[in-house]
Amino acid sequence: MMEVTLQQASRSFGPQVVFQGLDFHLASGQMWAVLGGNGSGKSTLLKTLYGALSLSSGSLHYQRDQKPLPPLEAARHISYAAPYFEMIEELPAEEFLRTYQQLRPLRVPPAELLQNAYLEQADSKPIAYFSSGMKQRLRLALALYSEADILLLDEPTSNLDQEGVGWFQNLLQQERRGRSLVIGSNYQAEELTLTEEELHLKDYQ
Numbered sequence: 001m002m003e004v005t006l007q008q009a010s011r012s013f014g015p016q017v018v019f020q021g022l023d024f025h026l027a028s029g030q031m032w033a034v035l036g037g038n039g040s041g042k043s044t045l046l047k048t049l050y051g052a053l054s055l056s057s058g059s060l061h062y063q064r065d066q067k068p069l070p071p072l073e074a075a076r077h078i079s080y081a082a083p084y085f086e087m088i089e090e091l092p093a094e095e096f097l098r099t100y101q102q103l104r105p106l107r108v109p110p111a112e113l114l115q116n117a118y119l120e121q122a123d124s125k126p127i128a129y130f131s132s133g134m135k136q137r138l139r140l141a142l143a144l145y146s147e148a149d150i151l152l153l154d155e156p157t158s159n160l161d162q163e164g165v166g167w168f169q170n171l172l173q174q175e176r177r178g179r180s181l182v183i184g185s186n187y188q189a190e191e192l193t194l195t196e197e198e199l200h201l202k203d204y205q
Helices: 042-050 071-075 093-101 110-116 132-145 162-175
Strands: 002-013 016-026 031-035 057-064 067-069 078-081 150-154 180-185 197-200
Touching: 002 042, 016 042, 031 042, 042 078, 042 150, 042 180, 057 071, 067 071, 078 132, 093 110, 093 132, 110 132, 132 150, 132 162
Parallel strands: 031 180, 031 197, 078 150, 150 180
Antiparallel strands: 002 016, 002 057, 057 067
16 A cells, blocks of 8 residues: 655745745555645645645655655546636536546446436536535545555545535445545544544644
8 A cells, every 4th residue: 555755844935935844744544634624635635745836845655555656657546626626617527537537546447437427427528617615526436446556635625515525425324445545624522523633734844
């Protein structure tokens, strides 16, 4: 399984320090919550763990089965979802999933994924016409049903109604088994039912 280590990590945008002096180790099977208010840097940290953003200083190391992994290889074993995560919205949902499946294996066929996300009636509708809640369910289902060792979920209950929150909690319970989990949260209790460790970004600012 896969592990991620940050050592004395910092990230800045110009003069703005997002986090600094951060030591973090995600061991295989661990479940972490990254906690902070709006604008605290949760998304920046998760993007850094995913490899989409570089560090301003410090180091980031990936290891799988006790062997070092280069970042591009590591990204293949990490699944990421966020409310701002872009999809190819011009495509119908099922066609988008078939295209995605050419890049990364899914645990279930596209039609089953859509059914499990209560989107089967919209399989031929372009994603651009989905509601914000439908898009978020698709993002989360895509992340949780992708073959990956690590799940990074940034504010996963954004745009979900109460029924959608329950759906997310049940799906996460089923699909998290055997994988590591990091959830970025604005202290939303419904997002933290499975997490065991906490990282408070205010401690690194």
